[in-house]
Each structure stands twice: as structure tokens, then as C-alpha cells.
Amino acid sequence: MTIYYVNSAxxxxRNGGTGQNSAFATLSKVESLTLKPGDSVLLAKGSVFNEQFDIKYSGTESAPIKIGSYGTGTAPVIHSGGDGIHSLYASNIVIENLKISNTGGAAIYGGDVTNWTVRNVEIAKSGMSENAGAVTFRNSKNVTVEDSKISDVKGDGFWIEKVSGVKLLNNSVTSASGSTADAMQVNDSSNILIKGNHLDQTHAVSPKGGIALVRASDAVVADNVLTGGGFGISAPAGKNVAIHGNDISGYHGYSWSFAVGLGDQGSARDYDISGNHIHDGAWGVAVSGATGTSYSLTNIKVHDNVFDDLTQAALKVDRPASGSFYNNTIETGVKATSISPAIVDAHTFSVSNNHTVASVETALASTEAKVAATTEAVSDPAVVAVHDNLKIFTDTGEAHRGNLLENDSSDNDTLVLRRFGDEAVGKHGLTLTGDYGSIHVDREGNYAYTLDETKLPDDHSGHVSESFKYGIDDGTSHHSDADTLTVFIHMDGLLS
Known part of the structure; x- marks a missing residue:
């Protein structure tokens, strides 16, 4: 396992490249090497490389090849008239802590690759030819992109096509402004998790939108913030798609603009659209399609969402479809439904138990509570929560930290903390006051417990404890479990 250093300055x-004082100067020199599993290529911070970097060799799952950075200062930058980083057929690659900008093609392109992770990469002004997504993967398996920033690109922020196993987590895309550019486009892919991203198309010059999820199989789109563009989430065809907990707004550029739309590029079945806040736009959820299409649209559930400040209806159904629209909250002034008479007469799309409110503020809190209620403890082997303990022996006044989910498990490797105590865990977390201190938790399961010594009993021997119940799910709300965090406070020596 060799570390190679590259410093453009x-x-x-002519150097050996295996020490910081004997670094290579170019990426092309690295390309001439036969990289082996476990090798790393580290680019000096402050370096600028005006060349495409081709990755030709593979690591293993236990020993991936890593491309990263070293030193102090700004992240190393790759410029290129072609792609920034390009690879065909390489497997088990990690790319992290870099910047890629001003590329003619994609910033990162992977074709027929397996087990790639991209993290903490900044991308700007890529795809100047407008023919490539900033991050492009095709015909691949197990691709994760997380904690990365994409801005001012002349194409899709992400272009993912025919990939089995996609995770796009906690990224930001600002102004993917090509004429056909979406912030994220995922086509003909499966086992997809798009979570915690911030996609802002407010200033993009395009009728396109936030997420285009086309012919997806087994997809979860959760807890994202989407602003602007022609639409929020277009999921026009697919099966087993969950869209929940998203905040979608500002998509009112066109009369057809929608927050969530499906039905115009193929059949769709088993969609769960729930817990979203949809506002400042045209249509809410549009079950629609081009005139003359005969796609099958079945089991489309739209429930427990909040709709406000819309110029059109919260729900549009103008093509034959089966499903339900229930337990939604709709602000006064927004039309609840626009369903064609033929569908109404067919009784295939039910509407029930929706509520109209003057203000959505209290309704949002109510919706969070409804979503959290789905995590009540049940026997469900797909998600397993394990009891957590926090033991406090000494106290400096600082918070005592841990994570509730690190010892829990789920079949799809995704866990979300939905309920803590008797309250829902919102997007910004939750703070509760207990018997002996206060605790803050977030949806990722992180907690910080701060002891209040004034609440401890006068008898400073032995210990006291308090417990907090919590509920988790697998990101889909289909599988859930619950357990308890117990805080043990040992007072011997804690107080004087």
C-alpha cells in the first residue's frame, strides 16, 4: 500500500513520488503507474492541475484506491478541457477533499464502475459543453456521493444512468443551468437513496427542476430541500418509490409546474408520497401525462403532506389511476383536488380526511407528529433498535455526546430517528428537558446530554437515572422499531 504525492508547484x-519532499508534478505521471489496492494518490493543497485525470486500476472492497489531498490551504484544483476525473471499469475507488472546476465535460465521469465513493468534493463550472452532468455515472453498481457541493454548471448537477445502488447524501447543487439541466437526474436505476440534499434552482435558466427520477425501482427520496426550477421532483415512471419529508417550494415558473409529478414516461406503481411540505408553487402532486398515453398508474398514496401558497390544486389527477389522497393539511385558499370526472366516476382514487387550516404553522407540527407515530414499537425484523446507555461519572459542564443509531440496524442500511420522548424529531432536531438535564437529538441519531447539577438530589452518594424512549425507521416509514436511552449519573465524586 503506497502513498503517492503530487504537487504542481x-x-x-523525475521524483519518486512517495514522499512529500519527492512529490510528482503532474497527474499524467500518476497515470503511468500501476496503482494497486490500498494505494493512495494525494494532491497538495494549493496545487492546480490543468489536465484530465484517468483512473485505470481498481482497488478491493477492503483496500480501495483513494484520491485525496494533503497539506494546508485551499483544496487542490483540477481543470480540464475534457473530464476532470475519468474512469472506465475501475472498482473500489474513493475520491475526497478536492475541487474540480472549468471542465469541458463532466467533473467526475465513471462508466461500468463498481463501489465508488465521492465525498467532500467541490465542483464549479463543469460541463461547459452542456453535454455532461457534473457528476456522471453510467452502467455501474454501488455509487455514493456525499457532502459535496456543485454550483454554476452547464448541465445536470448529477447524471446517474443504469446504476444499481445509488446513494446521494447531504450534497448541495446550486444553479445547474444548462438548457436541459436538472439538479439531479437518475434514470433506469434501482436501490436508490436521495437524502438530505439541498437543491437550489432559483437562478437556473431552465424549465427543468430539482430531481428527475425516471423509471426508478426501489427508491427513497427523503428530507431534501428543493427550491426553484420548473418542478420539484419528477418521478414519471417506476415502482416502489417513497417520497417523504421533503421541503419543496418556489417551482412556479410555468402553468404546469408541480412539486411531485408522475405518469408521463411510463407506468408507475406503489408510490408513497407523505410528510412533505409543498408550498409557493403551482400544482402540488400531479398524477398526469401526455394525452393519449395508456400507462398504468396504480397504488399512488398521497398522505400527511402540508400544502400552502399554491396557485393550482394540491392534487391533480387527469389520467386513469388508482390511489388515495388522505390526511393532508391544506391552507385556506388552496384548492384541494382537481380530478377528472371520469376518474371520480370510476371511484379508483379516493379522497378522505383532509383538513383545511387558516395557517400551516401548527399544521406542520401536527404533520411531524403523525409521521413520528408510524415508528411506534412493533415486531419488525427489518429494523432493530438496541437499548442505549449513557454513563456519567464526571462532569465538566460540557455536553455528553453519543449516537442512538450506531448500534441499531436495518435491512436497507438506512436509519432515521423519527421520535424522541413523546415528540417528533424535526429537520432541525429536538431538545427536551429531563429530570436531571437537557438533551438535544437530531434525525441522524446524534445526541448531546447536558447535566444540570442543581437538579441532583442532596444525597451525593450512589446514582440516579432517567430514560427517554425513541423510535426509528428505515427511511421509508414502512419498517420501524423503538427502544430506550437510559442516562446513569454516578454521583460519587461528581459533586463536592
Missing amino acids: TGSD
Whole structure:
């Protein structure tokens, strides 16, 4: 396992490259090497490389090849008239802590690759030819992109096509502004998790939108914030798609603009659209399609969402479809439904138990509570919560930290903390006051417990404890479990 160093300012391709004082100067020199599993290529911070970097060799699952950075200062930058980083057929690759900008093609392109992780990469002004997504993967397996920033690109922020196993987590895309550019486009892919991203198309010059999820199988789109563009989430065809907990707004550029739309590029079945806040737009959820299409649209559930400040109806159904629209909250002034008479007469799309409110503020809190209620403890082997303990022996006044989910498990490797105590865990977390201190938790399961010594009993021997119940699910709300965090406070020596 060898570490190779590359420094565009002080390196030389005549060097050995295995030390910071003997760094290479160019990426092309690295390409001439036969990289082996476990090798790392580290680019000096402050370096600028005006060349495409081709990754030709594979790591293993236990020993991936890593491309990263070293030193101090700004992240190393790759510029290129072609792609920034390009690879075909390589497997088990990690790319992290870089910047890629001003590329003619994609910032990162992977074709027929397996087990790639991209994290903490900044991408700007890529795809100047407008023919590529900033991050493009095709015909691949197990691709994760997380904690990365994409801005001012002339194409899709992400273009994912025919990939089995996609995770797009906690990324930001700002102004993917090509003429056909979406912030994220995922086509013909499966086992998809799009979670915690912030997608802002407010200033994009395009009728496109936030997320285009086309012909997806087994997809979860959760807890994202989407602003602007022609639409929020277009999921026009697919099966087993869950869209929940998203905040979608500002998509009112066109009369057809929608927050969530489906039905115009193929059949769709088993969609669960729930717990979203949909506001400042045209249509809410549109079950629609081009005139003359005969796609099958079945089991489309739209429930427990909040709709406000819409110029059109919260629900539009103008093509034959089966499903239900229930337990939604709709602000006064927003039309609840626009369903074609033929569908009404067919009784295939039911409407029940929706509520009209003057203000959505209290309704949002109510919706969070409804979503959290789905995590009540049940026997469900797909998600397993394990009891957590926090033991406090000494106290400096600082918070005592841990994570509730690290010892829990789920079949799809995704866990979300939905309820803590008797309250829902919102997007910004939750703070509760207990018997002996206060605790803050977030949806990722992180907690910080701060002891209040004034609440401890006068008898400073032995210990006291308090417990907090919590509920988790697998990101889909289909599988859930619950358990308890117990805080043990040992007072011997804690107080004087």
C-alpha cells in the first residue's frame, strides 16, 4: 500500500513520488503507474492541475484506491478541457477533499464502475459543453456521493444512468443551468437513496427542476430541500418509490409546474408520497401525462403532506389511476383536488380526511407528529433498535455526546430517528428537558446530554437515572422499531 504525492508547484516527475519532499508534478505521471489496492494518490493543497485525470486500476472492497489531498490551504484544483476525473471499469475507488472546476465535460465521469465513493468534493463550472452532468455515472453498481457541493454548471448537477445502488447524501447543487439541466437526474436505476440534499434552482435558466427520477425501482427520496426550477421532483415512471419529508417550494415558473409529478414516461406503481411540505408553487402532486398515453398508474398514496401558497390544486389527477389522497393539511385558499370526472366516476382514487387550516404553522407540527407515530414499537425484523446507555461519572459542564443509531440496524442500511420522548424529531432536531438535564437529538441519531447539577438530589452518594424512549425507521416509514436511552449519573465524586 503506497502513498503517492503530487504537487504542481514544487514537484517533479523525475521524483519518486512517495514522499512529500519527492512529490510528482503532474497527474499524467500518476497515470503511468500501476496503482494497486490500498494505494493512495494525494494532491497538495494549493496545487492546480490543468489536465484530465484517468483512473485505470481498481482497488478491493477492503483496500480501495483513494484520491485525496494533503497539506494546508485551499483544496487542490483540477481543470480540464475534457473530464476532470475519468474512469472506465475501475472498482473500489474513493475520491475526497478536492475541487474540480472549468471542465469541458463532466467533473467526475465513471462508466461500468463498481463501489465508488465521492465525498467532500467541490465542483464549479463543469460541463461547459452542456453535454455532461457534473457528476456522471453510467452502467455501474454501488455509487455514493456525499457532502459535496456543485454550483454554476452547464448541465445536470448529477447524471446517474443504469446504476444499481445509488446513494446521494447531504450534497448541495446550486444553479445547474444548462438548457436541459436538472439538479439531479437518475434514470433506469434501482436501490436508490436521495437524502438530505439541498437543491437550489432559483437562478437556473431552465424549465427543468430539482430531481428527475425516471423509471426508478426501489427508491427513497427523503428530507431534501428543493427550491426553484420548473418542478420539484419528477418521478414519471417506476415502482416502489417513497417520497417523504421533503421541503419543496418556489417551482412556479410555468402553468404546469408541480412539486411531485408522475405518469408521463411510463407506468408507475406503489408510490408513497407523505410528510412533505409543498408550498409557493403551482400544482402540488400531479398524477398526469401526455394525452393519449395508456400507462398504468396504480397504488399512488398521497398522505400527511402540508400544502400552502399554491396557485393550482394540491392534487391533480387527469389520467386513469388508482390511489388515495388522505390526511393532508391544506391552507385556506388552496384548492384541494382537481380530478377528472371520469376518474371520480370510476371511484379508483379516493379522497378522505383532509383538513383545511387558516395557517400551516401548527399544521406542520401536527404533520411531524403523525409521521413520528408510524415508528411506534412493533415486531419488525427489518429494523432493530438496541437499548442505549449513557454513563456519567464526571462532569465538566460540557455536553455528553453519543449516537442512538450506531448500534441499531436495518435491512436497507438506512436509519432515521423519527421520535424522541413523546415528540417528533424535526429537520432541525429536538431538545427536551429531563429530570436531571437537557438533551438535544437530531434525525441522524446524534445526541448531546447536558447535566444540570442543581437538579441532583442532596444525597451525593450512589446514582440516579432517567430514560427517554425513541423510535426509528428505515427511511421509508414502512419498517420501524423503538427502544430506550437510559442516562446513569454516578454521583460519587461528581459533586463536592
